[in-house]
Amino acid sequence: MSGFIVVLTTADSKETLVRISKFLVERKLAACCQISSPIESFYIYKNKFENTKEWLCIIKTHKNLFDEVQKVIKSLHTYETPEIIQINIEDGDVNYLNWMKEALKL
Template identity: 40%
Template structure:
């Protein structure tokens, strides 16, 4: 049976799709989420709850962040505590909802950044920690 150009292209496309979906790690599914808190008590409460609920594998609490921002038409400067939250993209909506429920700010900072690259062992640890 003679193969047509169409069937050869189709086979190559199927092989590419299989390779893409069978990769051990899709680095874009991993995220670091930033969230600033007014003090260490709030930061600790949010971090603990996120890890307890398996919405974050790890949360770094970084005190002493100085934030300069516009709020209600005034320039504000505050000392805050930054959370550096390691999670996955599919946890983001639940993670954001939990932060919004606990956080005292009217509009808390909840910003996710996709992890472009990471050590496979570390990324695997994130995956396993969220099960």
């Protein structure tokens, strides 16, 4: 079974990620979303060094839904350029992957 992915995004508020997560799961675009405790991010944006507290959201979905997931993140996110990274799931527990398949709009 292949085609499942994890999408990562970060935000400066937990509330933004809760809104995105609820939207994705309710519409069966994500099987599960997990929001981590605050993390500290270091980066350069618009030629300026930034050090910010952010929350990380791990979105479990399928590659066939990635474009829709990306559109939702961009439409509900507060950042001008949100992080949206796709990571392929190479393998996993067959029962969990079957659950993901049932939970998604495939």
